[in-house]
Amino acid sequence: MIKYPNGKVYIPPKRDLTSENKPVKNIFNAANRGMGLEEDINLSNEYYNNLGLCLIYKRPTPVRIVKCDYSSSRKITEAYFSEKSTTDYNGVYKGRYMDFEAKETESKTSFSYHNIRPQQIIHLKSVIKQNGIAFFIVRMKYYSETYLLKCEDLFAYMELNSRKSLPYSFLKEKGYLIKEGYSPRLEYLSAVDRAFFN
Secondary structure, eight states, X not given: OOBOTTSOBOOOOOOOGXXXXXXXXXXXXXXXXXXXXXXXXXXHHHHHHHHTSOEEEEOOOOEEEEEEETTTTOEEEEEEEOSOOOOSEEEEETTEEEEEEEEEEOOSSEEEGGGSOHHHHHHHHHHHHTTOEEEEEEEEGGGTEEEEEEHHHHHHHHHHOOOSEEEHHHHHHXXXXXXXXXXXXXXXXXXXXXXXXX
């Protein structure tokens, strides 16, 4: 018998035996795809921002709220995407504007272009034109490898080749392997230094 400091006896809660046979919810659906990489980047940004090394934030998805339920908890009941979003992250590093997109793939051989939206290419080309830093962080999940790929290299390859995907071999040749650790989770700023400040 277990007693709390106030003398009351601990009574364990009754188990709901009917729930044991229910199927486990699949958290690895299309809506959660990519959250592993994004969560790693978010944790890395928090680490970097707290140390004052950069100022990088995840760009919010533009949503227009249509209806709200103010009766109890101010719950949004209807909303839609108000405009096409551009990239995932932006901010400032070493006095330069930085803008990048995070993508991951299950493929062993390539990274498909269908993961890149046309407005993202237009936006990142504009960043380059203004002397900003523009890149993709691409995770090859099969190999447990994450690379920084400069947009200049990616776009040049896309224009010169009729392929609909970027070969893994090109990513290994032109990309900058990002070390993984504890703090930061992804040491992507050292890859930025090698790619843009050497």
